[in-house]
Amino acid sequence: MRDWQGKRYWLVGASEGLGREVAFSLSRLGAEVVVSARSEDRLKELVEELPGKASYIPVDVANLEAVEAAAKEAGELDGVVYLAGVYWPMKSQKWDNEKVDMMGEVNFLGASRVVGSVIHSMVEKNAGHIVLVGSLSGFRGLPGAIGYSSSKAGMMALAESMQADLHKTDIDVQLINPGFIKTRLTDKNDFHMPFIMSPEEAAKEVVEHMNSDGFKKSFPMLFSWVFRGSQFLPDWIYFRLFGAK
16 A cells, blocks of 8 residues: 555646546545646636645646646656546548547657656656556557557557666556546447446546556456457457457
8 A cells, every 4th residue: 555645646637537536536545636737727626626735737738848847836746647638539531630649649748748757856766656547449459549549559658668667666657557437538439338437436446556566457357358368369360350340
């Protein structure tokens, strides 16, 4: 179990959905949370509702200067949790450069910018906690997931590379890969979403993993076996099973 009392955590992508619920969970555990997202109004409302010490910093993770300025304003941190994400369902035949670029900017490059803005101070003091929220969709490419699946795969590889570099230090790196969560993003889907979870249920899984010493957690467990197992399938079988029908 991790000691949360008085620890300062920067939650990026915390204005709604999973990020909002994680903020509540950490605040109840005694952590001081600094919440960030683009919407200042939502952040202000969140800070007013949180039970513990909290503050907010609006930031657009697609802007490197804005991220670095926000990290400087956040000050000394014990941990950072990256939960920001955007999503549009999209097939190759309906490619939209603007939306694909934004998924790459927010889902992958945003995480890189945030980590890059805090990692040096953590390395200097040999202490810190970095949590990245990926997705089950990052294990292998999926139909109708142009932009999203690849950006989450990049996030997952980023976390794995960091863990390879830092696993012998006192900087904890964790990767969390959820399945479907009921949010404004998944509301865009017009297909059946197995094992879909509420943000509250998903936040419980996230914080439970953050309390552990493990590197990676993928959930819901049964659903995650499908995606993890697919990595071992030959391409011709995988695309026959998972490709567009």
